[in-house]
Amino acid sequence: MTLPIRLYNSLTKSVETFSPVHDGIVRMYSCGPTVYDTAHIGNLRAFIAADTLQRTLRTIGGYDVRWVMNVTDIDDKTIDGSARGSVRWKEDMGPQTGDALVDLRTFTMYFERLFKADIQAVGIRQDHFFAMPRATDYIKDMQELILDIVRHGVGYVSDGSVYFSTSAYRNLELPDGRRATYGRIFQIDEEHFREGVRIDADEYDRESVSDFVLWKGRKGQEPYWDFEVDGQNVPGRPGWHIECSAMSKVLLGLPFDIHTGGVDLRFPHHEDELAQCTAGYHSHDQAMFWFHNEFLEVEGRKMSKSLGNFFVLSDLVQRGLDPLDIRYAMMSAHYRSVYNFTFENVSAMAKGRRRIQETIWKLIEHGASRDGEKQYHSDVPSIASVFERFADDLHTPTAMSELYGYVSSVDVVMNTMSDSERNAALADLSRVNDVVAVWSFDARPTHSIPARIQQLADERWAARSAKNWAESDRLRDVLAAEGWSVKDGAAGYVLEPRS
């Protein structure tokens, strides 16, 4: 069973029914991290949103998804961070060699590893990626794209750098007769640039403030690549926007289906990526759908270091939060709304998540199997309502609402269900988990219970069976003091570490 997926498209500013360029295959590109520091939870929201989207496309849309996420390893911040004397250089990166390119790679690989560990911890699977290209591995492709842009009259060399001319672009006619348009994703009001920004912009030797850099000429001891444009060598490195244009074209082909990123990337990053693809590759579109997630706030305030509410994943883990609870908490807000990250909400969502996990474990303990014969129980609502909410522009809050209704009804009839009905429920929940990715479908983990604790519990059970309530309660208190809780059932008890 698959459903049509509806998605908000920043290009058309409306919700549209998604359909891929090639039948059955979705090619999706996500703007990934700049690896100069550890990702913060705001970054993680963007990647979790993209992951939820690609999982929805796979599980509910039935598509084969080719997901590419780039790693930006060459820009001002990675160069500064890896430069000699950088305060960001960590001891466990080893000594700096003095070779700018080698040090850059050492520095960025360090943060790339941390990044991959973080996204894995929040439920993003490495094997869901078609590729995670590093910008420095695609310099040749970027240079070729820049040459194409210059050849088409939209790029120019100035003072050792190469720029994109937005005015030439606006006059560019594509081979198919269409006219290039600057401002398709985000129309900016150039008449009212904020004061100060224009001044800063004038530090560059470009013809117009709205022009942007394609290739930055080398300064000082920066890492660089040789590059010949119009007969002159302009050693330097790629501009930020060109990276994604070139890598997305090489790895996915143009136009691909979906491009994702945070709202802040709409302009200039995505607008410029698109313009470069149009100017260089003569492709009217880079991507058919542009997906942008909103930011998050922490305790009602913009996350910032000065407010002391700036968190990376390891900060939260140190505070005792489970990364999967953080992923799950992100589901409580729609991706296009500002999400107010609060500790209270994470712990509330953690409890909700545990409740559903309990239901899954109970089904398993009743012998349910995802692969067994399935039959639907008349008192359990169809799981389709959950998927319908996901399919409707990733409406996770209402999907969760539907899911709780589903789980509650399973709980109610759990004991009277037939085996095949339990199989069906377990299979339904498993499929939901293919999108949400926070539950375990393995048997409930068994705790190794120390012999001493086991003996106390057995003694208590004996006392309880003999209706010696005082002794039974005393032993329960002893066990509690030792960190174990005991739950009585009809036939026996369950020991669990107290949480």
Next chain:
RNA sequence: GGUCCCGUGGUAGAGUGGCUAUACAGAGCUCUGCAAAAGCUUGUACGUCGGUUCGAAUCCGGCCGGGACCUCCA
């Protein structure tokens, strides 16, 4: 300065003109020796001031508050 978004109960967050999601927390009940778990029931809300309307959380305007973009920030 320009353009734009948001403001819902203790918390998070849906909902777009009349039927007021959902989760966590709170209260009551069922079950249980008592608990725990689970289930059932339930209260409290639409920033503020005006306007439109038979009727507004939902439409319009002012104000207050939070936030975004305006050249390399998810």
